[in-house]
Structure formats: structure tokens, C-alpha cells
Amino acid sequence: MTQDLERKAKKVIRKLLEHGYEAYMVGGCVRDKQLNRPVKDYDIATAAKPEQVQQLFQRTIPTGLQHGTVSVRMDDCLFEVTTFRTESGYEDFRHPTEVQFIDSLYEDLRRRDFTMNAMALDIDGHLIDPFDGVNDMKKNLLRCVGDANERFQEDALRMLRCIRFASQYGLEIENQTWLALLKQAPLLEHIAMERVRMELERMIAEAAPAHAVQLLEGSRLLDYVKQSLRLADLNQEKLSGDWSTLNDPLLKWAYLYLSMGVSAAETEQELRALTFSKQQVEQVRQVIAAAHELSRQLALEPNEDGLQQAWKLTVISYGQESIVGLHQILQASPGVLTELGVADKWSKSLITCGLTWLKDMPVHSLEELDLGGRELLARLSKPAGPWVSKVLAHLLRETALKRLANESDLLLAEAERFYESIIQQESGAHEHK
Incomplete structure (x- = not known):
């Protein structure tokens, strides 16, 4: 699939080259190829202006003409083709007020965020790496292109992207980049909560969310976003077990709020502030509400029979999906309910018997x-x-x-x-x- 995608991307590049326009594969696809990771999509940068790209290809979509981007359909695949450009005047610390189309690949790469994202490949597979991105990746280092303070001032969201890339690729953030991130953190107040949520979602969904949490805690970035978040209080030392192995990202979110003892109502309010969908909010809220209800029921009758009854009553209150999700969280982190006053021995019993008790119920819903x-x-x-x-x-x-x-x-x-x-x-x- 990846090879087929690359072949079609090269068809786009070849046509641009045949008409006298420089064109290269750029960005994430180049980075992931160097790391021998699967490539999800291929972006193309070219000296051709947007209107020239539209004239060359029959099927195009004017994705972002003001920024030089045209989506080109080649066979059954869509490729973003963007004109070499420079940017300036970042008044909102996110979007450039002025975009200038140029004919220099070097200058186009120089405006990008991190060295590992500022590389290009020509049609023959030759790497163009003016900012030493490959060497940084070999050193497991994440470094801004040029002056890190300038890069973060241009686009404050890059600070959260910095955390995401470092955790996703297992990288250490280069010292000057880290110092600039700490210094420019207050600029995050200018970033929409939707964009914050998108970065956090990707951090938590990836294979190493614990590393992301550690970096968020160390940088205190979440102290500076538009709306106050309980997530800013996450403490890596208090997170236990193998929570990062949970398959469903929403269960990871439920775990994080449970680990802090946050109520279902508070969690719902925060996830809404982060612009999660109603369905996502409800799924997380139900799991957390089930945990709190279980704790409340168990407090009434703190013995093995009471535990089984509490579990079953929680099932009929919050549904099988929520209780199975809570069981998965318990398996990954048996101590997660201690924050709610549930003794470890009861959590162990739930891990052992919970699914059996669930199957034992003649009915689960009305x-x-x-x-x-x-x-x-x-x-x-x-x-x-x-x-x-x-x-x-x-x-x-x-x-x-x-x-x-x-x-x-x-x-x-x-x-x-x-x-x-x-x-x-x-x-x-x-x-x-």
C-alpha cells in the first residue's frame, strides 16, 4: 500500500518536472521513510504556483490557495501539492498574515518547525537535508530549525507538537529547544482549545502516552492554555500499571481522570471545554461515573457479597460497555480505584471475577x-x-x-x-x- 502510494506521488512529481517545475516529497513522509516507519501520506512541495498546478492536473481541489496548497487527485489517491513559500507576520501566534511564493526549496524548508520535518526527497530518492535532520534522529534528538524561540513565536501550537513528536518517536528534546519551549509557554493562551485537544488526543492515542504526560508535567504547558484544565495537575509518579497499553484511547482518558479522583461531572465539563464530541464525552463520563457508583455501593456493604452486588448494580446503571471498559482499566492499573476509596483487595477480586459476574447476570438492561x-x-x-x-x-x-x-x-x-x-x-x- 505504501509503495503504491509513493508510486502515485512520483507520478505527480514527474508531471511537474516534465513541465519545468521543481518538485519534491517533503515533511512527514520523508521523516518516516528515514525511520523505516509506515508512511500514511505523501506531501509534495513545488516551485509551481497554485494556478499552474491547477492547469497541469485535471482533478484538483483548491484546499488552501492563500497558503499555496492544491490537492491533486492521482488515480484514486489525493496528494497535497504546496508551492515553495516563506511566511511572516504571525499576529495571532498561529497563522502567518503574509505568505510569499518563492522558487527556493531551501527557504521553504527553513520555515518548518523541526529538523526532522525539514527534509525533502527528489524523484530518484536522493535526500535533501540542509538542517541535519537525519543526524538529529540518529542522536534521538528533537530540535527546532534555526532559532527555537522564533519558531514557537510564529506558531505557539508547535510547543504541543514538540511534546507529541518527542513522545511518539522516543526523542529527547534538544536543550535550546526545551528552554525556548519553557520561555514561550504563555503564548499557548492564543491557541484554540480544539487545536489543543487534537494534539493531546494524538499524544494519548500513541504507544507512549506516559512519556507525553511526563513531558507535559515537566514543561507545565497545560497551565497556559485558554481554559483551566485538571489535566495540568497530572503527576507521572501517581500513574501506575500499564495504562498506556489500553487499546481504546478513550479508556486512557478515563484512566487519567480516575487516577486524579475527578468526578464524572467535572470530567464531562473539561472534555467539553476541549471540544471532544458528545459521543466521546459520554463514553468517558459513563466509565468514570460507573467507577464512582461502584465505590459508593461498596461503601454500603464492604464485603465479597457486597462487592458482587455493587458490580452488578453498576452494570444495570451504566451498561455493559462501561463496566467492561472499567474492567480493562483495572487490569492495566489495579490500583486506579484507591483514589476513590476502594481497597486493593476488592480491585483484585473485580479483576478476577468481574467478567464472570457479568456473564452470570440473567439480564443487564431493561x-x-x-x-x-x-x-x-x-x-x-x-x-x-x-x-x-x-x-x-x-x-x-x-x-x-x-x-x-x-x-x-x-x-x-x-x-x-x-x-x-x-x-x-x-x-x-x-x-x-
């Missing part, structure tokens, strides 16, 4: 009950009201805990009995008033 709300209303001949949800919740609880068989006749009999007890309680409460 949909699995052999009695629905409409049937309940019809059979009891009572007017609809809040009592319906109370009765169904009771039936689910009793059935899940195997105190009641999941058979419609038995469920109806219990529903009638429980309904009468609700009426008696309400009338008693009314008389007491």
Missing part, C-alpha cells in the same frame, strides 16, 4: 426484561406516571441479582406488589405531612 412498559400499563390498568420507571427499575434490579426469574407472569406479579408498596409509601408520606 430491553432484556420479559416485560415492557406498554405491557405493564395494559396489564395493571393504571394511568401512566413516574411509577412505571420505578417499577421497571425494581424489576431489573431483582432479576439481575437473581432474586426474581425473568418470566413475564412472575414479573407482573412482582410489579403489582411493588406498585402497591409505592402507593402505600406515597400515601403514608402524604398523611405524615
Whole structure:
């Protein structure tokens, strides 16, 4: 797949060359090829102006003409083709106010962020590396091109990208680059939270998020973003186990907030501030809420039977997906619930027995009950009201805990009995008033 992609990228380059325009593969594809890593996409830089690129190729998309970028479709693949350029006047510490198209590859590479991203390959595979990017990578070093202070002032987001690249590629941040990052950190207040989230998401989703957390903690970068984040308080020493091995990135996020003892509501608020999608926010919130509910239930009956009951009740409150996710977090980091007051011995029991207890449950949700709300209303001949949800919740609880068989006749009999007890309680409460 990668070879096929490269072959098609070279078709684009060859056509540019045939019409007298310099063209090279640049950026991440060059870096990843030097590291023998899979290349996801090929970007092309050229001396051709955007309108010249559009004239040369039949199928193009004007992706970012003001910055010189045209997307070219070659066969079934899309390639970003960008004119050599210089940039200046970064008024918002993110985007250049002036872009000038040039015919110098060297000057185009000189404006880039890090040496390992400032390399090019010609169509024959010859490497152009004016800023010693390959040598830096051999030394496992991440270094800004030129003056690091200037690079971060031009685009403050580069500081978070610096952390991401260092953790993703297992690099040490070069001393002058690190000092500049610490000095320019306050500029992050100018960066949109959406961009912050995108960088953090990639850090956490990668294979070495613990390294990213360590660098974030050491740099204190998150102290300077637009909105206050609890994530800024992450302490690498308090993170335990193999949390970074969790397959689902959202479970990693849930773990981080659980490790700090942050409530589900606070987590939801923060993830919304970071512009996560509603679905992502809900998935993380449910796992954290399940952990807190489990802790609360266990506090009522702190013994093995109470633990099993607490686990099952949490399942019916927050669903199988959340409880399986919580189980995976526990497997990766058995001590994660200590922040919520759950003793290590109970966590170990959950790791051993949790999934067995889950399978042991006859029902896990209202949909699995052999009695629905409409049937309940019809059979009891009572007017609809809040009592319906109370009765169904009771039936689910009793059935899940195997105190009641999941058979419609038995469920109806219990529903009638429980309904009468609700009426008696309400009338008693009314008389007491």
C-alpha cells in the first residue's frame, strides 16, 4: 500500500518536472521513510504556483490557495501539492498574515518547525537535508530549525507538537529547544482549545502516552492554555500499571481522570471545554461515573457479597460497555480505584471475577426484561406516571441479582406488589405531612 502510494506521488512529481517545475516529497513522509516507519501520506512541495498546478492536473481541489496548497487527485489517491513559500507576520501566534511564493526549496524548508520535518526527497530518492535532520534522529534528538524561540513565536501550537513528536518517536528534546519551549509557554493562551485537544488526543492515542504526560508535567504547558484544565495537575509518579497499553484511547482518558479522583461531572465539563464530541464525552463520563457508583455501593456493604452486588448494580446503571471498559482499566492499573476509596483487595477480586459476574447476570438492561412498559400499563390498568420507571427499575434490579426469574407472569406479579408498596409509601408520606 505504501509503495503504491509513493508510486502515485512520483507520478505527480514527474508531471511537474516534465513541465519545468521543481518538485519534491517533503515533511512527514520523508521523516518516516528515514525511520523505516509506515508512511500514511505523501506531501509534495513545488516551485509551481497554485494556478499552474491547477492547469497541469485535471482533478484538483483548491484546499488552501492563500497558503499555496492544491490537492491533486492521482488515480484514486489525493496528494497535497504546496508551492515553495516563506511566511511572516504571525499576529495571532498561529497563522502567518503574509505568505510569499518563492522558487527556493531551501527557504521553504527553513520555515518548518523541526529538523526532522525539514527534509525533502527528489524523484530518484536522493535526500535533501540542509538542517541535519537525519543526524538529529540518529542522536534521538528533537530540535527546532534555526532559532527555537522564533519558531514557537510564529506558531505557539508547535510547543504541543514538540511534546507529541518527542513522545511518539522516543526523542529527547534538544536543550535550546526545551528552554525556548519553557520561555514561550504563555503564548499557548492564543491557541484554540480544539487545536489543543487534537494534539493531546494524538499524544494519548500513541504507544507512549506516559512519556507525553511526563513531558507535559515537566514543561507545565497545560497551565497556559485558554481554559483551566485538571489535566495540568497530572503527576507521572501517581500513574501506575500499564495504562498506556489500553487499546481504546478513550479508556486512557478515563484512566487519567480516575487516577486524579475527578468526578464524572467535572470530567464531562473539561472534555467539553476541549471540544471532544458528545459521543466521546459520554463514553468517558459513563466509565468514570460507573467507577464512582461502584465505590459508593461498596461503601454500603464492604464485603465479597457486597462487592458482587455493587458490580452488578453498576452494570444495570451504566451498561455493559462501561463496566467492561472499567474492567480493562483495572487490569492495566489495579490500583486506579484507591483514589476513590476502594481497597486493593476488592480491585483484585473485580479483576478476577468481574467478567464472570457479568456473564452470570440473567439480564443487564431493561430491553432484556420479559416485560415492557406498554405491557405493564395494559396489564395493571393504571394511568401512566413516574411509577412505571420505578417499577421497571425494581424489576431489573431483582432479576439481575437473581432474586426474581425473568418470566413475564412472575414479573407482573412482582410489579403489582411493588406498585402497591409505592402507593402505600406515597400515601403514608402524604398523611405524615
